[in-house]
Amino acid sequence: MKAIVDKKKCTVCGVCSDACPMGAISLREDHIEISDDCSLCGICVDTCEFGALSLPEVGKGPVADLESYRGVWVYAEWREGEVHKVGHELLSAGRVLADKRGVQLGAVLLGSGLENGIAEELISYGADTVYVVDRPELAHFTDETYAKSLVELIRRERPEILLAGATSMGRSFIPRVAASLQTGLTADCTELDISDEGLLLQTRPAFGGNIMATIICPNRRPQMATVRPKVMKPVKAPGRQGRIERVELPEECFKGRVEVLEVIPEQDRTAKLTEADVIVSGGRGLRKAENFDLLEELAGLVNGAVGASRGAVEEGWIAPSHQVGQTGRTVAPTLYMAVGLAGAIQHLVGMQGSQVIVAVNKDPHAPIFDVATYGIVADLFEFIPAFVKRIRKERGERAQ
Amino acid sequence: MHIVVCIKQVPDTKNVRIDPDTHTLVRQGVESIVNPFDLFAVEAALKIKDENGARVTVVTMGPPQASEALRDILSLGVDDAVLLSDRAFAGSDTWATSTTLAGAIRKMGDVDIVICGKQAVDGDTAQVGPETAALLDIPYATFVKNIQLLEGGALKVVRQTDEGTEVWKIPMPALVTVIKEIGEPRVPSLRHKMRAKKAEIVVWGAADLGLDTDCVGLCGSFTQVVRVFSPPRRSNRIQIEGSIEEQADQLFQYLKNSKVPGL
Numbered sequence: 001m002k003a004i005v006d007k008k009k010c011t012v013c014g015v016c017s018d019a020c021p022m023g024a025i026s027l028r029e030d031h032i033e034i035s036d037d038c039s040l041c042g043i044c045v046d047t048c049e050f051g052a053l054s055l056p057e058v059g060k061g062p063v064a065d066l067e068s069y070r071g072v073w074v075y076a077e078w079r080e081g082e083v084h085k086v087g088h089e090l091l092s093a094g095r096v097l098a099d100k101r102g103v104q105l106g107a108v109l110l111g112s113g114l115e116n117g118i119a120e121e122l123i124s125y126g127a128d129t130v131y132v133v134d135r136p137e138l139a140h141f142t143d144e145t146y147a148k149s150l151v152e153l154i155r156r157e158r159p160e161i162l163l164a165g166a167t168s169m170g171r172s173f174i175p176r177v178a179a180s181l182q183t184g185l186t187a188d189c190t191e192l193d194i195s196d197e198g199l200l201l202q203t204r205p206a207f208g209g210n211i212m213a214t215i216i217c218p219n220r221r222p223q224m225a226t227v228r229p230k231v232m233k234p235v236k237a238p239g240r241q242g243r244i245e246r247v248e249l250p251e252e253c254f255k256g257r258v259e260v261l262e263v264i265p266e267q268d269r270t271a272k273l274t275e276a277d278v279i280v281s282g283g284r285g286l287r288k289a290e291n292f293d294l295l296e297e298l299a300g301l302v303n304g305a306v307g308a309s310r311g312a313v314e315e316g317w318i319a320p321s322h323q324v325g326q327t328g329r330t331v332a333p334t335l336y337m338a339v340g341l342a343g344a345i346q347h348l349v350g351m352q353g354s355q356v357i358v359a360v361n362k363d364p365h366a367p368i369f370d371v372a373t374y375g376i377v378a379d380l381f382e383f384i385p386a387f388v389k390r391i392r393k394e395r396g397e398r399a400q
Numbered sequence: 401m402h403i404v405v406c407i408k409q410v411p412d413t414k415n416v417r418i419d420p421d422t423h424t425l426v427r428q429g430v431e432s433i434v435n436p437f438d439l440f441a442v443e444a445a446l447k448i449k450d451e452n453g454a455r456v457t458v459v460t461m462g463p464p465q466a467s468e469a470l471r472d473i474l475s476l477g478v479d480d481a482v483l484l485s486d487r488a489f490a491g492s493d494t495w496a497t498s499t500t501l502a503g504a505i506r507k508m509g510d511v512d513i514v515i516c517g518k519q520a521v522d523g524d525t526a527q528v529g530p531e532t533a534a535l536l537d538i539p540y541a542t543f544v545k546n547i548q549l550l551e552g553g554a555l556k557v558v559r560q561t562d563e564g565t566e567v568w569k570i571p572m573p574a575l576v577t578v579i580k581e582i583g584e585p586r587v588p589s590l591r592h593k594m595r596a597k598k599a600e601i602v603v604w605g606a607a608d609l610g611l612d613t614d615c616v617g618l619c620g621s622f623t624q625v626v627r628v629f630s631p632p633r634r635s636n637r638i639q640i641e642g643s644i645e646e647q648a649d650q651l652f653q654y655l656k657n658s659k660v661p662g663l
Binding site: 002021022023036037038039040041042043045046047055056079080140142143144147167168169171172173175176178179180182183184185186187188201205206207211212213214215216217218219220256257258259260261262263264265266272274275277278301302303304320326327334335349355356358369370372373374375376377378382383386387389390391394 | 411430436437463464465487490491493494495498521522523524525526527529530531533534535539540541542543556560561562563564565566567568569570571580581618621622623624625626627628629630631637638639640644645647648649651652654655658660661662663
């Protein structure tokens with residue numbers, strides 16, 4: 001199967017050929033040819049202003065009993081005794097979807113020793129009902145036990161939408177939930193909306209963030225998506241009323257084949273990149289390991305974390321846990337400062353979701369400037385100390 | 401011991417750049433490569449083979465030219481290669497891809513460990529590994545940086561999570577997805593290169609896997625792309641000029657106005 005060309009509409013302008021990521025479209029004298037390399041991604045369909053391209057029909061497989069599913073659910077990730085912030089963010093986003101659809105918003109808490117206070121907080125962020133499964137077997141996360149518990153809850157209550165954080169936990173076990181329920185799952189969404197027919201419009205970056213795609217799951221329920229942390233804004237409404245439902249599940253749900261031998265939390269707080277509001281990242285321009293002290297000082301001043309490019313990590317100047325980018329962490333802080341860092345595409349895909357990006361580089365042509373909100377062409381060894389001094393001055397502190 | 405490594409051929413993102421004016425992909429001269437994370441998966445398998453002895457099979461789903469990627473992997477010392485290729489597989493989402501891979505692994509029958517890269521760099525979903533394990537109903541561990549064989553048919557794996565690390569014991573057959581800390585991929589040896597050149601690559605289609613064409617490819621997919629567009633352009637960059645002190649002061653004011661926490 002491949003994309004379909006309407007030869008009457010096609011003007012052989014070549015726009016689709018340039019856009020095709022598979023290089024599957026070639027131009028002939030009076031028509032275009034689509035080769036077997038076509039992956040049916042649909043990028044050409046959108047680029048064609050003449051409407052000459054279309055995709056064959058999707059999903060002729062079984063259609064779920066769509067009408068019997070109702071409500072929006074959020075999986076509120078509980079770890080180390082607290083709910084991950086993305087749970088609050090998704091409840092606020094889920095609230096908007098549920099109101100648009102005129103349905104209830106549910107939250108799911110899985111864990112052990114879950115006090116009512118945790119569930120009440122979820123209500124304040126928008127949940128109408130919080131389903132709590134509190135079992136000693138769920139004290140440590142494993143994909144099997146968490147997936148079986150969530151699958152059982154979904155089979156009972158039949159929500160039409162399920163949202164979860166695109167965290168290391170969500171990205172690990174939510175695919176198993178989707179596969180068990182035989183439904184579609186869209187990873188790493190950055191935008192959600194709902195159509196009049198109740199279709200969840202799931203928008204996510206693809207091809208390293210250079211293209212955005214909106215994806216639907218027309219024939220199966222629930223419609224499932226993981227959403228990047230820090231993309232949605234948490235909105236708290238103290239005094240909201242809701243229901244907490246403690247749920248008993250069959251013993252089978254808590255039996256898994258994996259045994260957790262050890263859980264070792266990260267000691268180095270500065271390495272907690274994915275949670276930081278401010279990240280100061282350095283690249284090869286730092287020249288040596290000691291110079292990362294400059295960034296440490298700045299990050300420490302604003303309660304931020306220190307990141308690094310692959311180059312700096314490969315030089316051995318900083319531990320791999322600090323690496324931002326394709327082979328490192330994907331981050332989206334409020335402020336990302338890229339210092340002495342050129343901005344290879346692999347780095348950009350890991351940080352271009354940041355709200356404010358500051359680029360400090362001697363080379364005015366460094367690609368990092370293309371994604372920057374504020375660009376500063378300067379020698380980092382002059383600029384960073386000056387910037388630190390400016391912050392200290394504001395606070396009435398003397399320069400050190 | 402039979403280890404299967406799943407790989408994917410992807411566009412080489414190193415050569416992909418953004419046109420600063422149109423903010424779209426410039427694709428000229430972009431070649432296909434093996435997904436970088438899958439090379440770590442191959443390395444993980446070969447390490448187990450080196451230390452304990454094992455047969456390693458590499459499998460991919462793709463068009464006929466994906467066999468080049470398989471030959472690259474064979475030249476690293478992998479024993480066998482299987483190409484899952486069928487027009488019916490085109491347009492697969494992660495579910496349909498997992499259905500196909502699970503079908504192939506089931507057909508092989510005697511698989512002890514399945515190893516995948518943590519995600520592919522074109523789609524970045526990280527879903528195919530876990531979904532394949534779910535379809536095979538075998539336990540799995542994601543984001544693994546160390547694999548050790550234990551007595552009695554189990555693996556000890558170290559996972560990297562957002563919060564730290566975790567050590568799991570997981571019985572075989574099992575699936576693991578690996579990250580780069582598992583070890584730098586080795587370089588091909590001349591001997592393996594020669595063998596890879598001549599090696600026969602097994603090709604299986606939907607019928608070989610006993611899969612109905614309605615269950616695979618676009619037909620078997622649950623998700624559908626309805627719109628593709630360029631990401632919204634960042635509001636025009638503000639270039640901060642002046643002396644170092646002026647630059648520092650201006651940036652400070654801008655960030656303060658943007659309500660950056662900590663400033």
